[in-house]
Amino acid sequence: MTPLSDRAWPRRLLSRFTTLWYLKAFGTMAFMVLFFQTYFWVQHHPLREPFMMPKLAIDDWVPFTPAGFAANVSLWVYVSLPSAWMPNLRSLIVQGLWTAAMCSFCLLLFWVLPTQTPVLDIDWSQHPQLAFMKSVDAAGNACPSLHVASAVYAACWLHRIFLQVGAPGWLRWLSVLQCAVILWSTMAIRQHVFLDVVAGAAVGAVFAWWSLRKAPSPAGV
Template identity: 75%
Template sequence: MTPSPDRAWPRQLLDRFVTLWYLKAAGTTAFMVLFFQAYFWVLHHPSQMPFPMPVLAIDDWVPFTPAGFAAYVSLWVYVSLPSALLPSFRELLRYGLWTAALCASCLMVFWLLPTQAPVPDIDWSLHPQLAFMKGLDASGNACPSLHVASAVYSAFWLHHIFVQVGAPASLRWVSVLQCAVIMWSTMAIRQHVFLDVLAGALVGWLFAWLSLRTTATGPRRRNT
């Protein structure tokens, strides 16, 4: 008897997760190490003086929320999920190449047209976690927000994966909500302004569309 889709999807996700898990773990770790080396090199070697991003009225609508730091750092778990749930080496390689293209494109923009987030009137010594991050990042490489671009890109890929395995709509909405919370957090901790977020969302959508446009999105067919 063929299992119902509602009961089959957790097993499909588990099977995907354990497939090539060692390669996925090593590849994700290596990719992040290389990315951060490139990111901080560009941050400290811009081609010209960074341009401060303008603040719009919408930026004042999002209150400063130090607790948003937890959502901000959750990105690194969120962006690891699509690769962890891919079913084959071919799909993993394809996903990795498109992810690298997204990151490389943003790094090129950061180097050619460097921008920085405006400095808010906040005593960062009262928020040690945020102060540490600000000291590392200096709120540079602002537009487009690569944090947002990566979250949106991952959200589209997760949607694609959840549809493939026939996961319930509620799971897809949880993913969308997590993406939205990550986007909010970039403004809530004053790491980015609205224009950074908007540009990052557009970049994430563009690369998701390019990488998924030739891939079927229907549920995987089962043998009877």
């Protein structure tokens, strides 16, 4: 690939963002609606009683940090960036299908092998936002953490995109940092335990590696 000018990368990202923007916006919205409908159905119709995930020593090393909620919900912006920066229809479809495959894989695991996080001695009424999240995920869907899998998967795709457009190294490291903060937040707000995070990271990394190998090379960057 021909080296790209450092000054050109913002224009290249903007060009990608505006390409098929209406399809990307509608597609992302439709995907999330369908995903959550399936997620809640699986949550309420598991094939067996959820298994309680064990805590490890490392789970206590990460202090309970309610402020981590903001980092946690930032995932929904972060995971939308790869599709927003797809350069053409073919790349958008391929990336979308692989994202759907990863989510479907995790949902199947949640249905067949449901898990839940340990019951903790925390007064959730003191943290309304976290209490709502706990009520939504009360039945489980803990391992592998789909939150973590999605973040790792997005980070790998973003790394490829930033290389393609010639973005500076600090932007790639900023993306890695954001991914790491999201992973930390899942433990900091007690949404997941360490084993959930490890399993989720493995799922995200495998699907990212597989999908990036199959991804078409863009005609332009």
